[in-house]
Amino acid sequence: MSLLVLGTTALDSIKTPHAENPRLLGGSASHAAVAASFFTTPHLIGAVGDDFPRKYINLYRKHGLNLDGLQQLSGQTFHWSGEYEQNMNNRRTLDTVLGVIENFSPTLTAAQTRLPYVLLANCAPDLQANVLDQMRRPKFVVADTMDLWLNIARAPLLKLLPRLDCLVLNDSEAAQLAEEDNPIAALPRIHKLGPKYVIVKKGEHGAILSGPRGLFVAPAYPLKKVVDPTGAGDSFIGGLMGHLTSQKGSIEKNLRSALIHGTITASYCCEAFGLKKTTKIKKADITKRVRELSKMVKW
Amino acid sequence: MSLLVLGTTALDSIKTPHAENPRLLGGSASHAAVAASFFTTPHLIGAVGDDFPRKYINLYRKHGLNLDGLQQLSGQTFHWSGEYEQNMNNRRTLDTVLGVIENFSPTLTAAQTRLPYVLLANCAPDLQANVLDQMRRPKFVVADTMDLWLNIARAPLLKLLPRLDCLVLNDSEAAQLAEEDNPIAALPRIHKLGPKYVIVKKGEHGAILSGPRGLFVAPAYPLKKVVDPTGAGDSFIGGLMGHLTSQKGSIEKNLRSALIHGTITASYCCEAFGLKKTTKIKKADITKRVRELSKMVKW
Numbered sequence: 001m002s003l004l005v006l007g008t009t010a011l012d013s014i015k016t017p018h019a020e021n022p023r024l025l026g027g028s029a030s031h032a033a034v035a036a037s038f039f040t041t042p043h044l045i046g047a048v049g050d051d052f053p054r055k056y057i058n059l060y061r062k063h064g065l066n067l068d069g070l071q072q073l074s075g076q077t078f079h080w081s082g083e084y085e086q087n088m089n090n091r092r093t094l095d096t097v098l099g100v101i102e103n104f105s106p107t108l109t110a111a112q113t114r115l116p117y118v119l120l121a122n123c124a125p126d127l128q129a130n131v132l133d134q135m136r137r138p139k140f141v142v143a144d145t146m147d148l149w150l151n152i153a154r155a156p157l158l159k160l161l162p163r164l165d166c167l168v169l170n171d172s173e174a175a176q177l178a179e180e181d182n183p184i185a186a187l188p189r190i191h192k193l194g195p196k197y198v199i200v201k202k203g204e205h206g207a208i209l210s211g212p213r214g215l216f217v218a219p220a221y222p223l224k225k226v227v228d229p230t231g232a233g234d235s236f237i238g239g240l241m242g243h244l245t246s247q248k249g250s251i252e253k254n255l256r257s258a259l260i261h262g263t264i265t266a267s268y269c270c271e272a273f274g275l276k277k278t279t280k281i282k283k284a285d286i287t288k289r290v291r292e293l294s295k296m297v298k299w
Numbered sequence: 300m301s302l303l304v305l306g307t308t309a310l311d312s313i314k315t316p317h318a319e320n321p322r323l324l325g326g327s328a329s330h331a332a333v334a335a336s337f338f339t340t341p342h343l344i345g346a347v348g349d350d351f352p353r354k355y356i357n358l359y360r361k362h363g364l365n366l367d368g369l370q371q372l373s374g375q376t377f378h379w380s381g382e383y384e385q386n387m388n389n390r391r392t393l394d395t396v397l398g399v400i401e402n403f404s405p406t407l408t409a410a411q412t413r414l415p416y417v418l419l420a421n422c423a424p425d426l427q428a429n430v431l432d433q434m435r436r437p438k439f440v441v442a443d444t445m446d447l448w449l450n451i452a453r454a455p456l457l458k459l460l461p462r463l464d465c466l467v468l469n470d471s472e473a474a475q476l477a478e479e480d481n482p483i484a485a486l487p488r489i490h491k492l493g494p495k496y497v498i499v500k501k502g503e504h505g506a507i508l509s510g511p512r513g514l515f516v517a518p519a520y521p522l523k524k525v526v527d528p529t530g531a532g533d534s535f536i537g538g539l540m541g542h543l544t545s546q547k548g549s550i551e552k553n554l555r556s557a558l559i560h561g562t563i564t565a566s567y568c569c570e571a572f573g574l575k576k577t578t579k580i581k582k583a584d585i586t587k588r589v590r591e592l593s594k595m596v597k598w
Contacts, residue, residue, distance in 0.1 A: 214595065217518040217595045218596075218598075219518065224484045297517075299515070
């Protein structure tokens with residue numbers, strides 16, 4: 001079984017107090033699909049411009065991504081530039097060039113519409129709905145979102161929610177969506193908007209999964225040094241969906257373990273700029289940290 | 300075996316966006332000793348003034364506290380008043396009256412000096428050292444501290460650290476003490492200052508214990524509503540030390556479970572003002588939430 005991954009394929013220019021890295025491979029679909037590639041074959045749905053470096057296409061291929069759904073369009077690749085503060089938690093966007101993503105409206109192949117697992121990584125809710133409209137009876141649909149869409153596209157996002165099996169968002173976004181500061185109190189309100197499962201990401205503090213079996217309070221892998229957290233949320237959801245796609249048995253049974261595999265994949269993402277670390281690790285590195293983390297939470 | 304608990308016995312006036320509660324029973328030793336009382340007999344070492352309500356002494360007695368070390372001195376009881384912001388995480392001190400605690404210098408009885416477990420709850424490092432000086436070969440000594448002492452009594456605090464088995468502090472205090480923002484990177488630096496075990500409290504995000512067995516990444520019990528977090532850290536360490544005191548076998552073996560019992564005791568503390576909830580629960584309530592939390596972290 002394999003996984004459809006829709007999202008942005010971008011160039012990211014990232015400044016931290018310690019370094020500056022221009023035009024790195026980035027975007028929600030790049031991070032999510034590479035993270036998923038350790039467990040399954042991700043089918044990437046995205047668009048790049050004619051400035052997109054060949055080497056990044058090669059990197060996608062090296063990770064076994066199916067690129068039938070990656071369009072190269074005339075124009076600029078989506079480009080985000082941002083700057084992190086000293087504590088590496090707060091960031092601000094310096095510039096955004098939408099480029100070819102602005103009018104991207106993919107038409108899926110028959111094979112793509114039959115993929116059972118669907119990851120709608122962070123992008124405009126209209127684009128997420130457009131792709132979901134084309135899918136034929138998917139087994140499990142997850143979407144990620146961000147504050148930007150809550151601010152400028154709340155209506156299409158609310159329309160999308162009942163069509164999802166699982167919504168992933170961070171704690172401040174959960175508070176904004178539910179109009180409730182306490183994430184535990186926000187969860188039932190978000191379920192009422194549609195999704196059976198809700199995952200609230202808390203960065204270095206882990207994540208909380210809410211579903212029919214109750215709450216899963218998941219730790220993050222403790223990192224001594226965070227070099228660049230850009231894409232960690234995308235890696236998290238990519239690793240999660242990749243692992244889930246690769247497992248037999250019920251979603252309910254596999255979701256917690258999948259989430260932990262997502263957490264660990266994301267931990268590697270934070271240890272270097274862009275995808276530099278994630279594209280150097282092996283599946284065995286993920287397994288090793290999953291085992292370590294499992295020892296760190298036992299009492 | 301039983302537990303010595305040194306700290307403040309205070310009156311707290313607490314304002315939140317939703318309510319105002321004057322002259323509640325508070326103080327680090329009150330919270331810690333009541334929390335410990337579910338598991339062992341805490342011997343309270345503290346001082347109150349002649350304005351200290353009789354009903355609070357009765358409450359201590361109801362919880363089985365040994366009050367041989369509680370002095371009633373002429374003057375005012377230590378009084379703290381503070382105000383919480385909307386999110387219940389940020390608070391500011393409105394007023395502090397030290398009262399009788401200012402010149403409190405306890406002399407322990409022979410029986411008290413032989414207690415095997417010692418909890419130096421949050422108070423001046425000089426007072427913590429004074430009591431520790433009088434103890435005869437304690438089995439396990441834990442101290443809590445706060446930013447105030449890091450600011451105005453760093454030297455006596457640093458002098459105390461090598462005499463502790465375990466130091467407990469919150470994430471921002473850990474950063475301040477270690478001069479390192481990342482708590483995982485701060486831990487080895489704090490170990491170098493003396494304590495074999497270090498616990499970094501992260502409030503609603505749980506805690507991290509560092510010791511010879513490595514890291515223990517502990518969750519917090521997810522609460523839908525936090526009414527008043529005052530004393531949660533004291534309840535945490537009190538529940539932890541109470542449980543540890545009550546268990547057979549090595550500290551190393553029991554510390555993780557003790558920490559979880561501390562976390563759960565602290566969860567109740569947050570659900571009402573001051574000690575109002577903690578003084579209403581039974582040990583079975585703690586056991587119930589420990590069991591629930593244990594299911595919430597399994598994968």
